[in-house]
Amino acid sequence: MPKDAIVRTIGLKKTFLLGKIPLHVLKGIDIEIYRGEYISIMGPSGSGKTTLFNMIGGLDKPTEGKVYIDEVDIAQLDAYELAWLRCRKIGYIFQTFNLIPVMTALENVMLPMIFGGMEHDEAMNKARELLETVGLGERLHHKPFELSGGQQQRVAIARALANDPAIILADEPTGNLDLKTGKEIIHLLKEMNKNKEVSIITATHDLKMLDVSDRVIWIRDGMIERIEDRENLQIRVGEVEGEEAG
Amino acid sequence: MAVDVSKKKKIEKQLVLPLSHAFNMSLRSIKIRFGRSIIVTSSIVLGIAFLMSILSSNAFITSIIQKGPESLKIALQQNLDEIRTRQLWLISLSLLVCVVGIINAMLMAVTERSREIGTMKCLGALDKFIVELFLLESSIQGFAGSIIGVFVGTIATFLTYLLRYKGLIWSIFPGELLIRYSVLSILLGIIISVIGAIYPAYVSAKMEPAEAIRREV
Ligand SMILES: Nc1ncnc2c1ncn2[C@@H]1O[C@H](COP(=O)(O)OP(=O)(O)OP(=O)(O)O)[C@@H](O)[C@H]1O
């Protein structure tokens, strides 16, 4: 029996029009990501990682090709179903944290649950629990600007987990963090991946991410260059680090 | 039975933004961006104060004609007819300026908060939640601004009439009419604010989340 694909893309292309000049950012991406996997998407700046994320997350429409989430073609969804998918099935984490500035940590985590129709008190309890799991039990009532970058990203992780999504999409979650904090965030994500059985897809330049990934998808110029399992990876990491240093 | 199943599915798939929650969010948005809120609100204050000063001055004159001494009646009647024609377009103009001011300020708010809007959509906000939040925010400002405007306009007019007619004013004080005009002005103030916010709210709701988040301000 084939493994259960939570995300599947077929011939995914995205072209932006800059004035009249077409810019082909994704040139046909076929990937399959299985339930419970931890995937890293690696590639140089401008290779199309964020664009790919936006397609997978239903945040933008592909020019060509299909995205299936849980075997549902998301192009077939109406606005309401798409919003529901974003609310319940996918959790998003951004490089810039993107917390709602007027809300406390607790309220930020509650928001997706409120949208999803959960009762206020139930949402509050669950948000508190989630914030405790990410180590912010003491900071429930702080506003984002009162928190450090690492703490904000923890809130974002708690928020992404709010509705028990099947997938977490994290676009350079450690991009704005220092080495140590970045490591903590990566391990937190890995922990959530193991404990909650949520598939995690991260885009990153961060080689620390390789250690925890089940597979790494390398993309370059809008195409998949290679896909590697962790076993093969171990040999490569040294090589890549050498590349980067040189 | 089949009906039951589909109903259940609908309920399961609901997305909501409770009014109390929306109200709370709007109120805080206003507070945290106090500077800009003041600009929007003060444009409403000015418009409504102007409207109310004209309306209340009408109320005083009408009341003097009805209850005041004969000697004043004829002169004021002429005055009233003359003023009325001019007033209408002055009022319209001032309210129009109000609407434009609100549209402008709200459009600024949309660009400034584009990322926040995109994020909310990622969390499952429907377009109509975004519209709701912006309209709510604007009507709260409209309400507050109108109340202040009504006070300012009425008091200013009252003082001018008090200076001109002295004690007479107390005996003809048109309380009921003033209250009616105040309610009218406040309603109008809220309606204007909502009208001014509709277009910006629509613009913000229609952005694709990816675009909204990408846009740097
Ligand atoms: N909305 C857009 N309009 C026009 N061009 C775009 C748009 N979004 C992305 N691009 C272009 O597509 C290319 C890929 O961008 P993308 O953000 O996907 O890269 P990335 O791999 O995420 O890079 P980074 O690692 O720096 O985040 C870039 O050349 C970018 O300029």
Ligand SMILES: [Mg+2]
């Ligand atoms: Mg990127």
